[in-house]
Amino acid sequence: MAGPTYREIAQALGVSTATVSRALAGELGVSSEMARQVRETAASLGYRSNRAAKALRKQRADAIGLVISDVENPYFASVARVIEGVAAEHKHAVLLCNTDEDLEQEQLYLDLMIGENVAGVIVAPSAEKVGPLQQLLDAGIPTVALDRRVAGDPFDAVLVDHRAGARELVSHLIEHGHRRIAAVMGTTAATPSRERLNGCRDAVDAAEGAELTVIEGEMTDAVGVQGTFELGERLAIEALGHPEPPSAVFCANGLISLGVLRAVRRLGLRVPQDIAVVGFDDQPFFDLLDPPLTVAAQPVEEIGRTAAEQLFQRIADPDRTVNAVVVPPTVHVRRSCGCEFDQATG
Amino acid sequence: MAGPTYREIAQALGVSTATVSRALAGELGVSSEMARQVRETAASLGYRSNRAAKALRKQRADAIGLVISDVENPYFASVARVIEGVAAEHKHAVLLCNTDEDLEQEQLYLDLMIGENVAGVIVAPSAEKVGPLQQLLDAGIPTVALDRRVAGDPFDAVLVDHRAGARELVSHLIEHGHRRIAAVMGTTAATPSRERLNGCRDAVDAAEGAELTVIEGEMTDAVGVQGTFELGERLAIEALGHPEPPSAVFCANGLISLGVLRAVRRLGLRVPQDIAVVGFDDQPFFDLLDPPLTVAAQPVEEIGRTAAEQLFQRIADPDRTVNAVVVPPTVHVRRSCGCEFDQATG
DNA sequence: CTGAAAGCGCTTACAG
DNA sequence: CTGAAAGCGCTTACAG
Numbered sequence: 165m166a167g168p169t170y171r172e173i174a175q176a177l178g179v180s181t182a183t184v185s186r187a188l189a190g191e192l193g194v195s196s197e198m199a200r201q202v203r204e205t206a207a208s209l210g211y212r213s214n215r216a217a218k219a220l221r222k223q224r225a226d227a228i229g230l231v232i233s234d235v236e237n238p239y240f241a242s243v244a245r246v247i248e249g250v251a252a253e254h255k256h257a258v259l260l261c262n263t264d265e266d267l268e269q270e271q272l273y274l275d276l277m278i279g280e281n282v283a284g285v286i287v288a289p290s291a292e293k294v295g296p297l298q299q300l301l302d303a304g305i306p307t308v309a310l311d312r313r314v315a316g317d318p319f320d321a322v323l324v325d326h327r328a329g330a331r332e333l334v335s336h337l338i339e340h341g342h343r344r345i346a347a348v349m350g351t352t353a354a355t356p357s358r359e360r361l362n363g364c365r366d367a368v369d370a371a372e373g374a375e376l377t378v379i380e381g382e383m384t385d386a387v388g389v390q391g392t393f394e395l396g397e398r399l400a401i402e403a404l405g406h407p408e409p410p411s412a413v414f415c416a417n418g419l420i421s422l423g424v425l426r427a428v429r430r431l432g433l434r435v436p437q438d439i440a441v442v443g444f445d446d447q448p449f450f451d452l453l454d455p456p457l458t459v460a461a462q463p464v465e466e467i468g469r470t471a472a473e474q475l476f477q478r479i480a481d482p483d484r485t486v487n488a489v490v491v492p493p494t495v496h497v498r499r500s501c502g503c504e505f506d507q508a509t510g
Numbered sequence: 511m512a513g514p515t516y517r518e519i520a521q522a523l524g525v526s527t528a529t530v531s532r533a534l535a536g537e538l539g540v541s542s543e544m545a546r547q548v549r550e551t552a553a554s555l556g557y558r559s560n561r562a563a564k565a566l567r568k569q570r571a572d573a574i575g576l577v578i579s580d581v582e583n584p585y586f587a588s589v590a591r592v593i594e595g596v597a598a599e600h601k602h603a604v605l606l607c608n609t610d611e612d613l614e615q616e617q618l619y620l621d622l623m624i625g626e627n628v629a630g631v632i633v634a635p636s637a638e639k640v641g642p643l644q645q646l647l648d649a650g651i652p653t654v655a656l657d658r659r660v661a662g663d664p665f666d667a668v669l670v671d672h673r674a675g676a677r678e679l680v681s682h683l684i685e686h687g688h689r690r691i692a693a694v695m696g697t698t699a700a701t702p703s704r705e706r707l708n709g710c711r712d713a714v715d716a717a718e719g720a721e722l723t724v725i726e727g728e729m730t731d732a733v734g735v736q737g738t739f740e741l742g743e744r745l746a747i748e749a750l751g752h753p754e755p756p757s758a759v760f761c762a763n764g765l766i767s768l769g770v771l772r773a774v775r776r777l778g779l780r781v782p783q784d785i786a787v788v789g790f791d792d793q794p795f796f797d798l799l800d801p802p803l804t805v806a807a808q809p810v811e812e813i814g815r816t817a818a819e820q821l822f823q824r825i826a827d828p829d830r831t832v833n834a835v836v837v838p839p840t841v842h843v844r845r846s847c848g849c850e851f852d853q854a855t856g
Numbered sequence: 857c858t859g860a861a862a863g864c865g866c867t868t869a870c871a872g
Numbered sequence: 873c874t875g876a877a878a879g880c881g882c883t884t885a886c887a888g
Contacts, residue, residue, distance in 0.1 A: 167624075167649070169865055180875045185867055195873060215625040216571060217865035219562035220880050227605075234591065241587040245580065248608050252615075257622055259573070260606040262594050269598075276603055278513075279561040303513070393794055422795045429798070448739055449768045452775065454800030515881055526859045531883060541857060563881035566864050 168209040176205050188213070215257075219281050227257040228475060229277040231287040232310070233265045236389045238418065238447055239464060240288070243310070246468025247286060254476055256283060264387060265290045265354075278303045284475045289314055292355060306478040308471050312355055313488070320478060321488040322471045326356050326444070329460030329493035330363025330414065333442045336458070336495070337412045338371045340502045342440060346403045346410035349380040350395055350420045357416050360444055364414050377410060379403045389419060396423020397430075404431055404439065411439065412501075418445030421457060436502035446496060456498035463491050514555040522551050534559070561603075565627050573603040574821060575623040577633040578656070579611045582735045584764065584793055585810060586634070589656070592814025593632060600822050602629060610733060611636045611700075624649045630821045635660055638701060652824040654817050658701055659834070666824060667834040668817045672702050672790070675806030675839035676709025676760065679788045682804070682841070683758045684717045686848045688786060692749045692756035695726040696741055696766045703762050706790055710760050723756060725749045735765060742769020743776075750777055750785065757785065758847075764791030767803060782848035792842060802844035809837050 170181040170188075177184075179198070186194040187202035194202075205211075219225035228251055232240045244260065251258045259282065261273040270290050277285055278299060284306035289297060292315050300307045301318055309321040337345060347364045349357055361378065368376040379399045386392045396419060403410060404427065415421035421443030425435070433439050435455050446461030470489055478484060497503050516527040516534075523530075525544070532540040533548035540548075551557075565571035574597055578586045590606065597604045605628065607619040616636050623631055624645060630652035635643060638661050646653045647664055655667040683691060693710045695703055707724065714722040725748060731741045742765060749756060750773065761767035767789030771781070779785050781801050792807030816835055824830060843849050 171865080181866075182868080182875060182877095183873085186874090189867085193873065198873080212621055212625050214566070214627070214865050215622070216562050216565035216627050217880090218867080220560070220566050220864090220882085221866045221868085223880070225562060230606075235581060235594070236584075236587050236591040238582075238584070238587070241582050241584070244606065245582040245608060248581070248606055252618070257605045257607075257626065259603045260576075260590065260594055261603075262591060272598070275558055276561070279558050280603065281560070281562050390794060422798060425798050426795075448736060449772075449795075449799075452768060452771050452799060453795075454798070517881080527882075528859060528861095528884080529857085532858090535883085539857060544857080560881050563864090564883080566866085566880090567882045567884085569864070 168206075168211050169214070172209060173202060173205050173211060176209070177201055223281060224283055225257075225281045226255055227259055227280065227282050229259045229261060229273070229280070229282045229285040229287075231261045231263060231270065231273055231277070231285060233288060233290070234262050234388060235260065237392075239445060239462065242464040243468040243471070246465055247472045250469060250472035250476070263290060265383075267291065267296065271296045274299050278305065284308070284479050286310055286471050286475055288312060294318060304482075306475060306482060308475045308478070310467070310471050317486060317488065320474045320486055322467050322474065323488055323490045324356070324462050324467065325490055325492045326359035327363035327366065329444060329462075329495065330360040331366045332363075332495050333444070333458070333460050334364045334367035334376075334414055335370070336497065336501055337414070337440055337442060338367060338374055340412070340436075340440060342410075342412035343371070343374045344377070344408070344410040345374065345412045345414060346377045346379055347414045347416065348396060348399045348403060348420055348424055349378060349416045350392055350399070351383045351386045352378075352380055353383045353386075360416055377403065377406075392417070392419040393423045393426075396420035397427045398423075400424040400427035401431065404428070404433065409439075413439060413441050415441065415443035418443065418447055418450075418459075421445065421450075421459070425453060425457075435500050440502045441500040444493070451498055453500075455500050458496065458498045458501035458503065460493040460495050462493050466491055514552075514557050515560070518555060519548060519551050519557060522555070523547055569627055570629055571603075571627045572601055573605055573626065573628050575605045575607060575619070575626070575628045575631040575633075577607045577609060577616065577619055577623070577631060579634060579636070580608050580734060581606065583738075585791060585808065588810040589814040589817070592811055593818045596815060596818035596822070609636060611729075613637065613642065617642045620645050624651065630654070630825050632656055632817050632821055634658060640664060650828075652821060652828060654821045654824070656813070656817050663832060663834065666820045666832055668813050668820065669834055669836045670702070670808050670813065671836055671838045672705035673709035673712065675790060675808075675841065676706040677712045678709075678841050679790070679804070679806050680710045680713035680722075680760055681716070682843065682847055683760070683786055683788060684713060684720055686758070686782075686786060688756075688758035689717070689720045690723070690754065690756045691720065691758045691760060692723045692725055693760045693762065694742060694745045694749060694766055694770055695724060695762045696738055696745070697729045697732045698724075698726055699729045699732075706762055723749065723752075738763070738765040739769045739772075742766035743773045744769075746770040746773035747777065750774070750779065755785075759785060759787050761787065761789035764789065764793055764796075764805075767791070767796075767805070771799060771803075781846050786848045787846040790839070797844055799846075801846045804842065804844045804847035804849065806839040806841050808839050812837055 187199040533545040
């Protein structure tokens with residue numbers, strides 16, 4: 165039940181545990197012949213390193229924390245997947261924490277991470293203020309902010325150029341002749357949403373006679389996958405029921421897009437003829453929706469990989485200068501914007 | 511940087527660290543007045559418990575391992591979400607491990623879990639044989655098997671009645687008059703798939719003149735969300751290109767369903783007129799597909815919650831008898847099976 | 857109810 | 873290159 169420790173290995177070879185430690189850690193200061201013997205003995209005894217002991221002694225666990233709002237959100241699921249893979253390459257475990265954007269929950273998890281002596285944390289901050297994250301700073305724990313800039317830029321960060329993506333999407337709508345455009349935002353509590361909204365405004369401001377209606381809900385409604393989805397539906401019904409309804413809709417994220425499409429279907433409207441739809445975020449099946457959705461896709465694989473690599477670089481070198489990398493989204497033009505429909509009808 | 515320890519708290523109060531430990535652990539054998547003082551002092555010093563030290567001393571970490579093939583798979587993402595929530599209620603962290611159904615990777619993670627002294631593990635086994643999982647048994651680590659029975663039933667388990675779900679779905683197809691049915695399986699390497707296939711056979715065997723064609727790929731192709739998706743597409747194209755094609759398709763899981771729908775679209779077929787489609791697994795947007803998909807939905811929330819609760823019960827009482835709970839899927843009849851289409855046309 | 861002491865399994869100055 | 877020893881921050885018999 166209890167596996168062998170350094171003591172058993174050391175005894176088997178008649179050496180000290182210090183030597184075993186050095187050999188197994190791959191340190192210099194131990195003869196290569198000795199190192200070989202130790203490794204062999206360890207293997208033959210079925211030695212398995214005790215991570216708790218290591219963490220206690222080194223004051224640092226071979227684990228990183230991943231603090232996000234919800235793994236069930238496909239965006240975070242993909243990012244988590246990639247991060248976990250990179251962490252495994254570095255022989256680090258990942259502690260998964262879902263905060264639901266709740267500051268209290270975030271605080272709880274930060275206590276846990278710090279108590280766990282994690283080597284680092286990747287966090288999608290619930291707010292722009294440093295707030296609870298200050299503790300990470302105080303504890304000297306390397307941290308990477310995911311998708312949100314933290315006030316004062318105390319952390320490395322991976323950011324997406326949301327504004328450019330939204331601008332491109334809405335400009336495309338305008339090229340299709342749309343002038344009355346609604347932005348179904350879910351909530352603009354988070355900076356990414358606000359940047360996307362700014363992108364919408366950029367596009368509308370640049371076009372003669374175009375106007376933007378912003379529809380948003382309460383932050384408390386945009387909770388969880390299902391909640392966000394339903395919020396999108398509700399907001400869209402509100403927007404489209406307006407006496408002078410928009411002719412095109414921008415959806416602030418993938419979940420909202422799905423909710424908007426459901427609303428459109430319930431109202432018996434056709435896309436893109438009655439209402440054009442574009443949205444932020446892509447998913448593998450978005451080209452299977454009715455109609456295939458035109459989107460700005462975030463490079464989730466790149467986002468996750470960059471965040472993880474930034475973190476391990478900082479763990480290796482805590483004094484390197486803080487840096488933020490910004491990755492661009494990619495627009496995939498499909499049919500919900502009116503494209504192939506235009507072609508089909510002339 | 512380094513937070514206070516029991517030593518600081520003990521010194522501040524002029525007591526021993528043993529008393530601090532007892533008070534903070536909520537143990538009896540310490541006066542309630544003393545306990546109160548300790549808690550207050552701890553709070554005022556900003557004490558944060560050192561989980562590594564606890565884990566080392568108690569030979570058990572307040573963490574559980576979650577070993578699945580891929581969080582990016584929506585099924586696992588949802589289950590992971592629920593499990594993480596229950597773990598948090600028990601003040602346990604969760605270590606996320608994606609194995610990609612790779613036994614070597616699974617082995618690596620088991621080493622990690624055992625080295626971490628996790629309190630327990632929830633695992634979606636890569637194989638039916640005990641295999642690497644024997645180590646969990648040897649190490650005496652409470653374990654719950656997710657969705658797959660392990661040979662000899664050494665673990666608690668949460669299982670789904672895949673067979674019944676598939677049977678109901680295919681029977682429904684048969685009621686619609688279909689006789690040539692294809693089961694697009696992805697791979698039948700795993701028992702859930704095989705049980706689903708058995709359910710298809712049950713339904714077909716019970717119907718006069720009905721026949722089932724099984725289409726499956728290599729296990730190496732069904733890797734990752736994207737891979738499974740594409741495998742479904744490829745297999746469907748193969749099945750539908752047959753000289754005597756089926757009139758209805760059963761899709762073995764949600765990812766395969768999406769792939770099949772894409773294949774159908776590429777081939778220019780209409781659902782359900784040219785080909786009826788039903789599938790295992792549901793997702794919040796499956797009613798938005800073209801056409802809305804008829805499915806057998808797994809109760810993911812219940813699965814995750816049951817698994818986590820079983821685990822914490824066993825952690826609390828390692829000697830309770832092993833038990834497996836089987837939960838039923840729920841069929842949601844939508845349009846891809848032909849239902850509303852039948853109504854619409856008379 | 858409380859304390860002194862040992863020890864969980866490692867790592868790392870220090871000495872040789 | 874190797875070892876003896878201290879110690880990371882806790883918990884827990886044992887004694888009182």
